[in-house]
Amino acid sequence: MNAFDYVIAGGGTAGCVLANRLSADGRTSVLMLEAGPRDSYPWIHIPIGYAKTMFHPVYNWCFRTEPEPGMNGRQVYWPRGRTLGGSSAINGLIYIRGQHDDYDHWAALGNPGWSHVEVLPYFRKLEHNVRGENDWHGAAGPQWASDIGKPHELVEAMIAAAAELGIPRNDDFNGATQEGAGYFQLTTRRGLRCSTAVAYLRPARHRANLSIATNAQVTKVTFDGRRATSVVYRQDGREHAAVARREVILAAGSIQSPQLLQLSGIGPPALLQSFGIPVVHALAGVGENLQDHLQARVIFRCTKPITTNDTLNSWWRTLAMGAQYLLARTGPMAVGINQGGIFARTDPALARPDVQFHFATLSSDMAGSQVHTFPGFTMSVCQLRPESRGHVRVKSPDPMAAPAMQPHYLSTPTDRATLVAGIRLARRLAAADALSPYVAGEYRPGPQAVADEDLLEFARASGATIFHPSGTCKMGPATDAFAVVDAQLRVHGIDNLRVVDCSIMPTLVSGNTNAPVIMIAEKAADMILRAAA
Ligand SMILES: Cc1cc2nc3c(=O)[nH]c(=O)nc-3n(C[C@H](O)[C@H](O)[C@H](O)COP(=O)(O)OP(=O)(O)OC[C@H]3O[C@@H](n4cnc5c(N)ncnc54)[C@H](O)[C@@H]3O)c2cc1C
Numbered sequence: 001m002n003a004f005d006y007v008i009a010g011g012g013t014a015g016c017v018l019a020n021r022l023s024a025d026g027r028t029s030v031l032m033l034e035a036g037p038r039d040s041y042p043w044i045h046i047p048i049g050y051a052k053t054m055f056h057p058v059y060n061w062c063f064r065t066e067p068e069p070g071m072n073g074r075q076v077y078w079p080r081g082r083t084l085g086g087s088s089a090i091n092g093l094i095y096i097r098g099q100h101d102d103y104d105h106w107a108a109l110g111n112p113g114w115s116h117v118e119v120l121p122y123f124r125k126l127e128h129n130v131r132g133e134n135d136w137h138g139a140a141g142p143q144w145a146s147d148i149g150k151p152h153e154l155v156e157a158m159i160a161a162a163a164e165l166g167i168p169r170n171d172d173f174n175g176a177t178q179e180g181a182g183y184f185q186l187t188t189r190r191g192l193r194c195s196t197a198v199a200y201l202r203p204a205r206h207r208a209n210l211s212i213a214t215n216a217q218v219t220k221v222t223f224d225g226r227r228a229t230s231v232v233y234r235q236d237g238r239e240h241a242a243v244a245r246r247e248v249i250l251a252a253g254s255i256q257s258p259q260l261l262q263l264s265g266i267g268p269p270a271l272l273q274s275f276g277i278p279v280v281h282a283l284a285g286v287g288e289n290l291q292d293h294l295q296a297r298v299i300f301r302c303t304k305p306i307t308t309n310d311t312l313n314s315w316w317r318t319l320a321m322g323a324q325y326l327l328a329r330t331g332p333m334a335v336g337i338n339q340g341g342i343f344a345r346t347d348p349a350l351a352r353p354d355v356q357f358h359f360a361t362l363s364s365d366m367a368g369s370q371v372h373t374f375p376g377f378t379m380s381v382c383q384l385r386p387e388s389r390g391h392v393r394v395k396s397p398d399p400m401a402a403p404a405m406q407p408h409y410l411s412t413p414t415d416r417a418t419l420v421a422g423i424r425l426a427r428r429l430a431a432a433d434a435l436s437p438y439v440a441g442e443y444r445p446g447p448q449a450v451a452d453e454d455l456l457e458f459a460r461a462s463g464a465t466i467f468h469p470s471g472t473c474k475m476g477p478a479t480d481a482f483a484v485v486d487a488q489l490r491v492h493g494i495d496n497l498r499v500v501d502c503s504i505m506p507t508l509v510s511g512n513t514n515a516p517v518i519m520i521a522e523k524a525a526d527m528i529l530r531a532a533a
Pocket of ligand 1: 009033080087088091096218251256260501512
């Protein structure tokens, strides 16, 4: 019989962590089903290959939102990983945990066990930090966090410019405090990408009790009354079923975990009925509470040919870059896109940073597209805790059809004002003594954009996701009508069914989401194993 103790739907960032931890005893049987293929495409593993997977039709779902009113009606491009490791196999590699207060807030919302002091042990457990162990960091975990080898003249100038504006240098955004300017650590291992497929799945994949199926898309969960019993999936054009003796775990990410719940009859009844999906359990919050970070990419022309644009636009420098990478696994190919960053307050009266800057020593029209022909660098600004809320809703009972994604970007006055203030901060940084010698001019939005309305229009016309859609299977107590899972990540009202991925965040963390998802999966694995013991 095709039966396992645990069946995991989605072999992405969280799925690979769960597959490793749940099968670690060598006895518990686990099946992990991944819709995409194996991660054998070489560019996945080379950090600069980010640009090669950004629009790849096989390894990337290449989603688009519905037309967004706040973005001049544009359908914003939403890449998502579609391979083992999921989005951790195609992401920008930046290793950030968020702010301590983010997790204290989760706990205050009625989620016991999720305060910062309670999640810190999981952040330490998951981590192999090349800097070694201390109060904040671990060195014995599977997930590597590495430093960017060599300081870059432009990043140094950015850090010095920030200091002129009173933003201190910070050498560890994941330590005592996040605020400041500095270099990011990256999820790389000796110059290669360290996705969760590399960190967690590779060491576990030969275990006899772990089955991994690729090109296997889960189409629904089936129930005996209100108990989840199995999943149905499509592989090689045929339909299969897998029985879960203990639990079904959805780890399909913020777009597809709520979609799978809705297709299986768990969600807002009116939505399900409108597509003829029989309601198994009414749960108003499934697919709601969607939050994302919107980036406005402020681009400057550089006075010196020291940017990655210059390297990529010269055949001999590209050759040298390739040779450097082959020989030493260092240089621009080992770094990906963003080297440095800033966490800052747009208003000194605020208690904690409300914007993040991603600083790239290159420039292009879209993240991951062809670099400009001139020397350029980018300060991408994003508001850390947006108030705008959207949704993910099925728009067909066909499981192979993408659901509607509607983030409602810039739909509150605070979100609009914060982004505009962030763009103004980028300009102040560019005008500071340390950075201004490198600035030949502002390419985007450009000097003609002066009024707040101009800057907002720039964000509406060219703003993009920074790839963190979250919150669509919100964690919260049963008293919260929009909560989908409880603090143990069990779906409210249903037995033997959990959701473990980025969708469970009740509020988006103040930073990038990959490390938080790995922490969530580590903690979930612990809770699942304890419940079974
Ligand atoms: C281009 C890009 C850049 C990013 N940059 C960064 C960064 O620099 N730093 C950072 O911290 N975060 C970054 N992120 C965000 C971060 O990577 C994600 O938030 C995180 O990886 C999400 O993990 P997850 O487990 O929720 O989902 P995913 O990792 O996306 O995993 C979901 C998996 O489920 C599979 N799946 C979906 N539906 C089904 C189904 N029906 N059946 C079977 N399998 C299914 C998918 O193919 C995928 O493998 C980036 C994301 C992207 C896309």
